[in-house]
Amino acid sequence: MIAVPPPHGIEARALNLWYGDFQALRDVSLRVRPQLITALIGPSGCGKTTLLRCFNRINERYGSVRTTGAVEVLGQDVYAPEVSLVELRKAVGMVFQRPNPLPISVYENVVFGLRVHEERGRLTRAVLDEAVESALHEVGLWSELKDQLQTRATSLQLDQQQKLCIARLLPLKPSVILMDEPCSALDTAGTRAIEELMFVLKQRFTIVIVTHNMSQARRVSDECVFMLLGEVVEHTRTEQLFLTPQDARTADYVEGRYG
Amino acid sequence: MNAPLPRPIVFRRPWYSVALERAIEALIMVCGISAVILVGGIFFFVFREAFPILASPNFGLGEFLFSIEWYPTSVRDVRYGVLAMIVGTLAVTTLAMAIAVPFGIGGAIYLSEFCTPKLRETLKVVIELLAAIPSVVWGFIGLTVVNDLLITLFDAAVGLNVLNAALLLALMSLPIIVSIGEDALKAVPDSYREAGVALGATRWQMVYRVLLPAARNGLLAAVLLGVGRAVGETMAVLMATGHAVQIPTGLLEPVRTLTANIASEMGEVSQGSEHYRVLFTIGVLLFGITFLVNLAADLAVRGRRR
Numbered sequence: 001m002i003a004v005p006p007p008h009g010i011e012a013r014a015l016n017l018w019y020g021d022f023q024a025l026r027d028v029s030l031r032v033r034p035q036l037i038t039a040l041i042g043p044s045g046c047g048k049t050t051l052l053r054c055f056n057r058i059n060e061r062y063g064s065v066r067t068t069g070a071v072e073v074l075g076q077d078v079y080a081p082e083v084s085l086v087e088l089r090k091a092v093g094m095v096f097q098r099p100n101p102l103p104i105s106v107y108e109n110v111v112f113g114l115r116v117h118e119e120r121g122r123l124t125r126a127v128l129d130e131a132v133e134s135a136l137h138e139v140g141l142w143s144e145l146k147d148q149l150q151t152r153a154t155s156l157q158l159d160q161q162q163k164l165c166i167a168r169l170l171p172l173k174p175s176v177i178l179m180d181e182p183c184s185a186l187d188t189a190g191t192r193a194i195e196e197l198m199f200v201l202k203q204r205f206t207i208v209i210v211t212h213n214m215s216q217a218r219r220v221s222d223e224c225v226f227m228l229l230g231e232v233v234e235h236t237r238t239e240q241l242f243l244t245p246q247d248a249r250t251a252d253y254v255e256g257r258y259g
Numbered sequence: 260m261n262a263p264l265p266r267p268i269v270f271r272r273p274w275y276s277v278a279l280e281r282a283i284e285a286l287i288m289v290c291g292i293s294a295v296i297l298v299g300g301i302f303f304f305v306f307r308e309a310f311p312i313l314a315s316p317n318f319g320l321g322e323f324l325f326s327i328e329w330y331p332t333s334v335r336d337v338r339y340g341v342l343a344m345i346v347g348t349l350a351v352t353t354l355a356m357a358i359a360v361p362f363g364i365g366g367a368i369y370l371s372e373f374c375t376p377k378l379r380e381t382l383k384v385v386i387e388l389l390a391a392i393p394s395v396v397w398g399f400i401g402l403t404v405v406n407d408l409l410i411t412l413f414d415a416a417v418g419l420n421v422l423n424a425a426l427l428l429a430l431m432s433l434p435i436i437v438s439i440g441e442d443a444l445k446a447v448p449d450s451y452r453e454a455g456v457a458l459g460a461t462r463w464q465m466v467y468r469v470l471l472p473a474a475r476n477g478l479l480a481a482v483l484l485g486v487g488r489a490v491g492e493t494m495a496v497l498m499a500t501g502h503a504v505q506i507p508t509g510l511l512e513p514v515r516t517l518t519a520n521i522a523s524e525m526g527e528v529s530q531g532s533e534h535y536r537v538l539f540t541i542g543v544l545l546f547g548i549t550f551l552v553n554l555a556a557d558l559a560v561r562g563r564r565r
Contacts, residue, residue, distance in 0.1 A: 058457055089459035096457075100450035103473045115468065116460045168458065 009034035009176060009206030010055055015069035017050060017059070024050045026230040028069070032223075034175075034206040037198060039221035039238065041211060043259045047230040048210045052178050055208065056092040057085055074175055090117055093169030095179040099161035101153035101168075106145055109153045109164055110135050113172040131171040139167040139197055159190030166197060177201065179209040183216065195220050214254060218242055226250045302546065309539035317533060323540065329504045331524070331534045339537045341544070343504045347514030348548075350421050350507055351496060352489045355428035359489075360482055362429070363436025367481070368466055370437065371444035383438070390434035394494040397427045401499030415511040419501035422510040427495045432485035439484055443477020444470055483556040487549055493518040517541050 010032040017025035024047050032038045040048035053059040054071055057078060071078050078088055090113070101109050108115075110132045114123055132149065136142040141163050145156075153164055162182060169177060179198075183191040198207060198220055211217050217224055217238065224238040226247075234241060234250045245251040253259055312318050317337050322328075326340025366386075370379050405426055406418030451473055455465040471478070493516075501513020502523065521538050528535040 056457060058453070061453070061456060086459045086461055089457055094457040096450065096453065098450060100448075100454040102451055102454055102469055112455075112460075112468065113458045116455075116458060116464050165454070172458070 009036075009074070010208065011070075011072045012051070012054070013070045013072075015051075015054065015071060016067065017047075017054065018066045019062070020064045024230050025054070028230075028232050030225060030232055030235060032206060032208055035202060035204070036222040037202050037207045037209060037220055038223045038225060039209050039211055039217035040225045040227060041214060041217045041253075042227035042233075043253070044212075046227040048225075048227050049180055050230075051227070052180055052208060052210050055176065055178055056089050056094055058089070058094065060085075086117075090172050091174050092176045092178060093172065093174040095162070095165050095169070095177065095182045097181040098185050099158055099165050101156070101161050101164050103152060103154045105150045106153050106156070106164060107132055107149040110168050110171065112168055117172060135167040135170040138170055138200075139163040140193070141167060157190075159186050159193055162186060162190065162194060163197065166194075166201075174205065176206045176208070179207065181210055181212060184212065191216070214242075214256075226253065228253070305539055305542045305546065309536055309543050312533065312536035312540055315533055315536075318537065323537075327504070327506060329520075331537060337533070341517065341520075341541060343506050344515050344517045344520050344541075345544075346506050347421075347500065348490060348516040348518070350514060351424045351428060351500065351516055352486060354421060354425035354510065355432065355489045356482070356486060358425060358429035359432050359436055359485055363433050363481070363485065364440055364478060366433070366437040367440030367444055367478075368470070370441045372462065372466055372470070383441075386434045386437050389430065390438075392431075394431065394492060395498070397431055397495040398498030401427045401495060405499065409511065413511055417501055417513060419499055420511045420513045421500070421507050423501075424496045424499040424514075424516075425510075427499050428489045428492055431492060431495065432488045435488055436481045436485040439481035440474075440478050443474040443481060446477060447473045479556060479559060483552060486552055490545070490549060490552070491518060493522045497522055517545055 010030070012028050012030045015025055015028040015030075016023065026047075028047075028051060030051075040052060042048050050059065054067065055073060055078070059065050059067075067079065073088070073092060077083070102112065104112075107128075111123075111128045114128065114131060133142060133146075136145060141160060144160065153161065156164065162185075166177070166182075183194050186194065195216070198209070201207065202222075209217075209221065221238045223236065224241040225235045226233045226241060226245075226249075228249055234245060234247045236246070241250065242254050245254060313320070318339055323339055323341060324345075325342055326338065327343040328338040328340040329343065330336070330338045370382060374382065401419070401423050405423045409415050409418040409420070409423055447470055451469050452465060455469040460468065496516050497519035500515060500519060502515050502519060503513040504515050505512070507514045521541055524534070525538055528538065
């Protein structure tokens with residue numbers, strides 16, 4: 001079999017979503033290209049977080065969510081009945097708005113995914129140590145934390161916590177990383193650190209980031225999706241969206257006339 | 260016409276309003292420290308009744324704690340040894356916890372994580388009902404239902420024994436463990452659950468790897484409150500243990516607990532007598548045991564937090 005690289009990291013087709021009676025997404029169609037950072041922007045309540053949370057189906061934690069249409073990740077329909085959410089979420093990692101490391105040690109946070117997904121017999125001490133070291137290296141935490149791997153992760157500084165939340169995705173070798181306003185709880189230095197990390201990671205992952213902060217979208221993303229009232233208004237290269245928006249609503253938003 | 264002059268703004272409040280505020284603060288402080296005063300007071304009065312026994316020639320602390328000979332009404336040779344009752348209390352409590360903790364924590368996990376909201380409400384009402392059954396009624400159940408059951412199932416000579424009392428105590432402490440445990444699990448921030456789910460944990464993995472570590476202290480508190488309930492329970496164990504002063508060699512042996520001993524003999528002693536004071540000394544001992552349980556809990560909770 002020849003491995004054909006999938007044309008799109010994520011593709012949504014005619015996606016509609018209701019929370020009870022409220023329709024949060026309206027006929028969303030979207031292609032997210034791999035190895036790029038795509039930003040979802042728009043005013044509060046426009047459905048950008050909802051859309052993000054469709055990609056790993058974590059929306060379904062709340063009852064009364066109804067979805068129609070299709071979402072494909074790496075060419076596979078994630079809403080197909082035979083899809084295992086456990087496997088889907090192994091491939092599609094997520095970073096949340098508030099850093100949410102688990103109240104266990106730094107070490108156990110990083111290997112959490114392995115412990116959940118791999119057979120116990122394969123997880124020798126050496127395998128786990130190696131996973132922790134390489135994941136923490138990758139997010140730039142190793143030198144800071146190598147002597148305090150056993151401290152409780154919830155006692156770290158916020159930006160360290162957020163980096164740790166990214167690091168714990170890496171041992172699972174995901175294809176997609178979803179980020180839901182990952183810097184909104186951080187100060188400027190923390191924000192810069194996370195953004196620099198995103199540049200490093202984008203060579204290997206498809207990254208989708210939801211952000212409230214338009215300058216952040218402009219700094220970090222390659223492509224930008226502008227959403228309004230549950231619809232995708234415009235999706236194009238970031239500089240184009242900010243400099244020569246095609247839609248009047250986009251233009252008004254990026255110029256700050258509403259939001 | 261001149262407009263009325265605006266009233267000058269004064270940075271003062273009337274004296275009664277200030278006084279009321281002070282009074283409320285004082286009242287709240289009294290409420291806050293009342294627990295300390297009460298515990299101190301109770302300890303003082305129990306101890307005062309017990310203390311004179313130390314001077315008695317018939318009483319030795321070593322004999323009290325380490326002898327199984329309990330003959331408080333003997334005319335020739337009174338002996339006050341409560342070791343058998345200490346062992347009885349520990350045996351009944353330990354067995355009760357061995358039954359109640361797995362069920363209680365399991366029930367708490369089911370209520371908080373697995374069942375539908377509608378079912379949860381129903382179950383909680385029923386569990387609260389379980390907590391509302393008076394202990395003497397549990398005693399009746401021990402005397403009749405559990406008694407017959409143990410005789411039929413295990414061919415026991417008497418159905419009133421360690422196992423009977425432990426079953427009752429397990430059922431009595433179950434509601435406490437379930438409801439406090441459920442509160443502890445509910446108090447785990449949802450962001451932890453979300454983190455676990457987003458990393459692909461199954462429901463059970465999330466309970467085991469996320470919730471149990473996160474709610475550990477609260478669950479420990481639930482268990483220890485259950486232990487406290489079991490150690491202190493009197494009426495049901497009085498009716499269900501068989502009330503024989505002996506060190507049990509098996510689960511189907513009758514025993515006597517410290518609490519049941521006090522309750523059954525207190526009505527027959529003359530106030531101020533030696534026997535009376537020994538019963539109060541047993542009260543001090545019970546106090547000591549529960550104090551140690553609470554201290555252990557506190558240390559465990561602190562130690563783990565570090």
